[in-house]
Amino acid sequence: MPRRVVLEGAGPGSRVLVVLEGAGPGFRVPAHMTRVPISLIATDADFSQRTVQGTVVRKGRLVSLASGNALLKTVLQEEDAPPPNASINVVLFGALAKDFDQAVNQGDVVVASGFTVGRSPTVHKDKLHPFNLLLSGDDARVYVSRPPLPPPPPPPPLVRSPPANRKRSAAHAEVSMATKAPKYTYVGLDGLKSGLVVNTYGVVVFFKQPFRSCGTDVCSTLKITDQSNQRISCSVFDAKLENHPKVFRVGDIVRLHRFKVQFFNNSMTLVNTFGFSVLAFDGAEGGSMEPRTSSRSFHLDQEGHRAVEELRTWAAGQALLPPAPSTPLSAAQPRAYFDLTCQLLAKAPIDSTCTLLRVWDGTRCAHTLLKVTVEPDTTEGPTRFSEGRERLIANVLVYDNHVELAARLKPGDFLRIYNLRAIPGSSKVLGRPGSQQQDQEVDHLAFHLHGGTAYGRGVRVLPESSPDVQEMKRVMEAVPDEDDFSELNDSQLLEVWSTPPEFAEAESIQCSTDRSCGDDPRTARLSDLKRSDPGLVHQVRVQLRSYEPRRLHQALKLYCSKCMAMRDVPNDELVARLFSEASAAAPGPGGPPAWALSGRVPVPTERPASPPRAVGVAVPTERPASPPRAVGVHLSTQLLGEDRPTELLFLSGSTLEETRRLASGYRNVVPVRSSGGHMTLLDLSAPFLFRGRKRYFGCKRCSEASVREPLYAEGEEPLDEKGLAAALGVQLLQFVLLMKLELQDATDTLDVFLWRDAESFFGVSAEDVAANQEAENSIRQKMDSLCPAGGSAGGRPWVDLCVAAYRAEGQTCYQVCRRSITTNQRSKVTS
DNA sequence: GCTTAGGGTTTG
Numbered sequence: 020m021p022r023r024v025v026l027e028g029a030g031p032g033s034r035v036l037v038v039l040e041g042a043g044p045g046f047r048v049p050a051h052m053t054r055v056p057i058s059l060i061a062t063d064a065d066f067s068q069r070t071v072q073g074t075v076v077r078k079g080r081l082v083s084l085a086s087g088n089a090l091l092k093t094v095l096q097e098e099d100a101p102p103p104n105a106s107i108n109v110v111l112f113g114a115l116a117k118d119f120d121q122a123v124n125q126g127d128v129v130v131a132s133g134f135t136v137g138r139s140p141t142v143h144k145d146k147l148h149p150f151n152l153l154l155s156g157d158d159a160r161v162y163v164s165r166p167p168l169p170p171p172p173p174p175p176p177l178v179r180s181p182p183a184n185r186k187r188s189a190a191h192a193e194v195s196m197a198t199k200a201p202k203y204t205y206v207g208l209d210g211l212k213s214g215l216v217v218n219t220y221g222v223v224v225f226f227k228q229p230f231r232s233c234g235t236d237v238c239s240t241l242k243i244t245d246q247s248n249q250r251i252s253c254s255v256f257d258a259k260l261e262n263h264p265k266v267f268r269v270g271d272i273v274r275l276h277r278f279k280v281q282f283f284n285n286s287m288t289l290v291n292t293f294g295f296s297v298l299a300f301d302g303a304e305g306g307s308m309e310p311r312t313s314s315r316s317f318h319l320d321q322e323g324h325r326a327v328e329e330l331r332t333w334a335a336g337q338a339l340l341p342p343a344p345s346t347p348l349s350a351a352q353p354r355a356y357f358d359l360t361c362q363l364l365a366k367a368p369i370d371s372t373c374t375l376l377r378v379w380d381g382t383r384c385a386h387t388l389l390k391v392t393v394e395p396d397t398t399e400g401p402t403r404f405s406e407g408r409e410r411l412i413a414n415v416l417v418y419d420n421h422v423e424l425a426a427r428l429k430p431g432d433f434l435r436i437y438n439l440r441a442i443p444g445s446s447k448v449l450g451r452p453g454s455q456q457q458d459q460e461v462d463h464l465a466f467h468l469h470g471g472t473a474y475g476r477g478v479r480v481l482p483e484s485s486p487d488v489q490e491m492k493r494v495m496e497a498v499p500d501e502d503d504f505s506e507l508n509d510s511q512l513l514e515v516w517s518t519p520p521e522f523a524e525a526e527s528i529q530c531s532t533d534r535s536c537g538d539d540p541r542t543a544r545l546s547d548l549k550r551s552d553p554g555l556v557h558q559v560r561v562q563l564r565s566y567e568p569r570r571l572h573q574a575l576k577l578y579c580s581k582c583m584a585m586r587d588v589p590n591d592e593l594v595a596r597l598f599s600e601a602s603a604a605a606p607g608p609g610g611p612p613a614w615a616l617s618g619r620v621p622v623p624t625e626r627p628a629s630p631p632r633a634v635g636v637a638v639p640t641e642r643p644a645s646p647p648r649a650v651g652v653h654l655s656t657q658l659l660g661e662d663r664p665t666e667l668l669f670l671s672g673s674t675l676e677e678t679r680r681l682a683s684g685y686r687n688v689v690p691v692r693s694s695g696g697h698m699t700l701l702d703l704s705a706p707f708l709f710r711g712r713k714r715y716f717g718c719k720r721c722s723e724a725s726v727r728e729p730l731y732a733e734g735e736e737p738l739d740e741k742g743l744a745a746a747l748g749v750q751l752l753q754f755v756l757l758m759k760l761e762l763q764d765a766t767d768t769l770d771v772f773l774w775r776d777a778e779s780f781f782g783v784s785a786e787d788v789a790a791n792q793e794a795e796n797s798i799r800q801k802m803d804s805l806c807p808a809g810g811s812a813g814g815r816p817w818v819d820l821c822v823a824a825y826r827a828e829g830q831t832c833y834q835v836c837r838r839s840i841t842t843n844q845r846s847k848v849t850s
Numbered sequence: 851g852c853t854t855a856g857g858g859t860t861t862g
Contacts, residue, residue: 073854111854225857234854241856253854283856367859373862418862474851 028802035118035161043279048130048162057097058104060150070132077108078317081120084565091116094147095129097314099465106316107148112155117640123163124549126320133158134417140745168383183330184364203276205326213282216292218676220326221245221253222302222334223271228437229263229479230322230420232256237659239263243273246333253278253289253359255297263297265311267435268358270302270340272330274323274353301486301652302340306332309549309767311482344487345435347494348413349382353464356474359436362495364412365400368391372470374425376415378434381494383411389412389463400430403418411498413446415439417469417478438476440467444600445484469609484768489565489761497571540627541817546766553824553831561707561769563806568758571798574777574816575788577752579718585757588789589704593620597705601652601692602672612698614728615653622648622677622773650677652690653698655728667738669726670799682709687738689747691726700747712790717749725749754785756798760835762820763812771833780835 032670048070055069073095081091089112096106109131111119123129134152140502142149153700154161206217221243229402232238236256241264244250248710253275264273277295280291291297291628298310298317308324312316346357347591361378368374375391377400389413391850395402404412415436417425428434442465481488543557568574578585611617652670658666668685671692682688688709691698700707708712717724727736731745744751756777778784787794807814823836 112859227855229859230855235851236854238855240855256854281856286856288856354861395857412861416862440859442861467862469861471860473858475857 032160033339034115035122035163043474043564048132051666052132054130056100057107057148058100060107060136060148060152061314062106062138064136066134066136068156070130071095071097071107071134072128072130073107074318075123075127075129076318077550078120078123078125080172080547080555080557081116088113089116090527091120092555094552095131095152098128100203101766104148105147108136108145109149110151110153111159114154115154115159115161117744118571119161123161126318128164128680130164132160132162137726144485146279154426165603187820196339197356198473207247208243208245208249208251210252210285211249211280211289213287213707215280216277216770217280217289218272218274219243219245219278221251222274222330222339223266223269223273224250224339225475226264226266226271227299227472227475227477229260229420230472230477231423237263241266241273245330246338249287249465251289253293254827255291257291261313263395265297265299265313267299267485267487268341268344268480270334271303272300272334274298274319274326281392300327302334304335306318306331306486307767308546323806339349347382348380348384348411349385350443351384351413351464351466353441354385356438356440357832358489359413359415359434359439359466360412360481361434361436362491363430363432364404364436365398365402366425366428367398367428367572368422369393369416372418372419372422374422376417376425376428376436377412378410378415378436379408379413379495380491380496381496383685384413384464387466387626388413391465407499413466415468416465417468417549421470421476421478425577428478428480431484432482433491435479435481435487436466436468437479438468438474441465442467464802467810471598472767483832484770492565510591544766545762545764545769546820548824548833549767549769551824553826556821556823556836559762559764559769559819559821560817561764562812562817564761564763564768564812564815565758566758566802566806571802572788574756574798575785576757577716578755579721579750579752581721581750582718584718584720585755586752588754591675597702598673598675598678601690601701602674604694611653612726612728613721614655614656615698616659617651617653619649620652622650624681648677650681657728667729667743671698678709681792682711686710687743689726690745696821700724700726700749708743713740713786714789715744716752717744717747720750721750754789756781756785756788762822769822769833771835775834776836 052070054072055066056305057071057073060066060071062824075093076096079092082088091111093109093111094106095109109550112827131154131158133153136150137153139145139149139151141148144180175749203218203607205214206219208221209221211217211219221241222245224244225240225242227241229237234256237260238286239255239479241255242250242328243253256262274297275289275291277292279292280289296312297315298312298319300310301307308327310319344358345605348359348361351359354482359378359380361380363378364696365377366374367377375393377391388410389614390409417436427585444463444465450685468478471474483489484806501702504578542560545559545561548557548559573587574586576585577588588814601674625782650673653669654664658664666687667689668681669689669691670681671690673681673690678688678690688711689707690701690702690705690789693699700717703717703719703724703787705716707724708715727746727748729743738746740751743749755774758773758777760771760773762771783794783799788798804814805816805818821836823834825834827834
C-alpha cells in the first residue's frame with residue numbers, strides 16, 4: 020500500500036499528498052478519475068473527474084496577496100508529449116499553494132485533480148499552453164510521486180556502467196531511480212559505444228566558437244574530458260547561434276544531453292541529435308552554478324550541481340584550467356597569439372574581408388598602439404576619443420569569416436577575442452587615400468584576428484555578469500575620469516539597459532498592496548529568484564557588490580511619461596553651444612509677437628543682478644569700463660499690466676551663462692530665438708525654462724512647441740513649470756534617477772535596476788539632485804555606506820530589499836520596488 | 851534535405 024506522508028510544514032488536512040514510489044502500484048488517485056493529456060485541455064469540457072500528470076518544470080514562489088490569500092504558480096510538463104502545448108501554467112491558491120510550496124520540488128512528477136480551466140494571460144509571452152489550470156477550493160488535489168528514502172541499490176544502468184571508483188556514477192544512478200521525474204543517465208567518457216545516444220558531462224579542453232559550416236548549419240566543436248581522462252571530440256550543428264554551447268574558456272564544464280556516439284578515425288566523437296541540449300558552467304571551483312543556456316526549460320537538480328562540483332574539483336587537481344582566461348593588453352607581446360577580454364568601443368568596415376574593432380580593457384599596452392583612421396561616416400560608435408583614452412584603445416582587424424560575426428557586434432559589447440595576434444609594424448591597408456595615416460611608423464602594435472577557425476580563432480560576446488567582465492570593469496573604473504569618455508560609457512549604458520520598461524505586471528501583483536515587504540519573513544535566495552517566474556515581487560537579503568554609474572551625477576536622467584523615452588541630462592557644454600548657435604543666428608524679418616513688449620537689457624556681469632528697472636532702457640552697470648552685452652527681452656504685456664514684471668521673461672540672444680545669471684532675478688526665464696520671422700524656442704536639447712537654479716526640459720518627440728502668451732488670470736497662482744510647459748506646447752520631461760545595482764548573496768549575483776522607487780530609496784527628489792550638490796551628496800553617502808569604496812565583501816552591510824521581476828523587451832528584468840528598513844552590519848551570511 | 855566537422859606546425 021502506498022503510504023501517505025505528511026511532510027514538515029504540510030500539516031493535517033494537507034491537500035498535497037506525497038506518495039512514495041516502490042511502496043505500491045502508483046499514485047493514490049481516486050479510481051474513477053481518468054487522465055487527460057495536457058494538450059487536450061480546453062475550456063469547453065468538464066474536467067471534474069479528470070486528472071493531469073506532468074513534471075514540475077518550474078515552481079514559482081509562494082506569493083501572499085493583500086487579501087490574506089496565498090498563490091503559487093507552477094508549470095507542468097507532460098512527459099513524452101510533443102510540443103506545442105505539452106507545458107501548462109498551473110495556479111494554486113490558498114492552503115493548497117502553501118502545502119505545494121512545502122512538499123513539492125522542481126522535477127517532481129505530480130498529478131492534479133479538481134481543477135478548473137482558464138485562459139492563460141501569458142500565452143504570448145511564455146508560449147506555453149493557451150489555457151491554464153486553476154486549483155482552489157476543497158476539491159483541488161495534488162499528488163506527488165517521490166522516490167523512497169533511502170534509495171534502493173541502483174538498477175542496472177542503460178549503458179555500460181562507468182568505473183565504480185567515480186563517485187558521480189552512483190549519484191546519477193540515483194537520479195535515474197526517480198522514474199517519473201525527467202530521467203537522465205549519464206555516461207562517463209570511457210563508456211561511449213558507437214551508435215548510442217548518451218548524456219554526459221565533461222571539462223572543455225579545446226573549443227571553437229560557433230562558425231558557419233559548409234552545410235546548412237552553424238557548427239561548434241569541443242573537445243572534452245572527464246575523470247576517465249578520455250578526450251572526446253564533439254560537434255554541435257544547429258542553425259541558431261543561441262542554441263550552441265556557451266563556452267568561454269578552456270576548463271568550462273558542459274553537460275550534454277542526447278548526443279550520438281560516432282566512430283571516426285579510430286576514436287569516438289559526439290554529435291548532437293534531435294532534442295539535444297547543452298548547459299555550460301564556469302569550471303572554477305566555487306564558481307557560479309548558473310548554467311549558461313538559451314533554453315528556458317532545462318532541468319538541473321542537486322545531482323547536477325554535484326556532478327559539476329566533482330568535475331571542478333577533479334579538473335583543479337589536473338590543472339586543466341589555464342591560470343588566466345585571457346591576457347590583458349598590458350601584457351600583449353609582439354608576434355604573440357593570445358585571448359583578449361575587452362569592450363568594443365567602435366567599429367568600422369575596412370573592406371568586404373576586414374572589419375576594424377576598436378577595443379579597450381582598461382590597461383595600457385606596453386607598446387605603442389597602431390593608430391588607424393577610417394572615414395567617420397562608416398564608423399559605428401564614437402569616432403573620436405580623448406588623447407588619454409586613445410592610448411588605451413587597441414585596433415583589432417578581423418578578417419574573412421569573422422567579418423560576419425563582427426557585423427552583429429555593438430559598441431559597448433563585452434568581447435573575448437580568441438587567438439588574437441599582436442603584429443608589430445605598419446599596415447598600409449589601414450590608411451585611406453588622402454588620409455595622413457598612410458605612412459605608419461614601425462614600432463606600433465596592431466592586432467589581427469586571422470581568418471578561419473584554427474586554434475579556436477573567433478569572437479564571442481561575453482555576458483556582463485561574467486566574472487571576467489566584472490573584473491575588467493573594475494580595472495576600467497579605476498582609469499581616471501575624462502569627460503568625453505564618461506559620456507560615451509553612460510550613453511552606452513542607457514542603450515544596454517534600454518528604456519526602463521513598463522512595470523505594470525509586477526505592480527499589479529503585489530506592489531499595489533499596502534503590505535510592506537518587511538511584514539513577510541520570507542526571503543528569497545538570488546539563485547531561486549532567478550529561476551522563478553516574472554511578475555512577482557521577492558524579498559531578498561543581499562549585499563551591494565557594485566553599482567553603475569559610478570559617477571553619480573550620471574544617474575540623473577530625463578524621462579518622458581508620454582513616450583517613456585529616457586535621455587541623459589545634456590551637459591553644460593552642449594547646452595552652451597546651443598545657446599551660442601541660437602544667438603548667432605541673424606534675427607529674421609518680422610518683429611516680436613504683438614502680445615509682448617520687447618526691448619534690450621544689459622547682462623549682469625558678475626553678481627546676480629536685480630531685474631532691470633524699465634524695459635527698453637539700457638541700465639548702466641557698476642563697471643562702465645567694459646560695456647555690458649545687451650540681450651533681447653520680451654515681456655507679456657498682460658503681466659506688466661498687473662505690475663508683475665519678474666513673473667516671466669522671454670530672452671533672446673543670450674549665452675547660457677547670461678541666461679543663468681538673469682534667471683536669478685526672474686521667476687521664469689524662457690530662452691527664445693528668432694526663426695522664420697517669429698519667435699521660437701531653442702532646440703529642445705536645451706532647457707526650455709529656467710526657474711532659479713532649476714532647469715526644465717521638454718521631450719523632442721512629444722512636444723509641439725510654439726511661443727505663445729501664457730494665459731494668466733489675475734489672482735491666480737504664479738506660473739510654474741507645468742503651466743508654462745502646457746502654454747508652450749512642451750511635453751515636460753521629468754527628472755528621474757536610474758541606477759543599476761549588482762546584488763549578491765551566498766547563492767548568486769543579480770543585476771537590478773533602481774528607478775521607480777529611487778527617490779524614496781535615497782530620500783531625495785531627482786529634481787533636487789539636478790539643482791543642488793547637497794542632494795547628490797546624500798546619494799553618495801548612501802551608496803558609500805552600502806558599498807564602501809575599496810571595501811571587502813565582509814564590510815558591506817546586508818540589506819533587505821524588495822525586487823520585482825518583470826518581462827521587458829523579451830528578457831526578464833529586475834527592479835528594486837521598495838526597501839525595507841533593516842540593514843544589518845554582519846559579515847557573514849546566515850542561512 | 852539528414853550534410854555540415856572531424857582542432858593543430860597559424861601569418862593580411
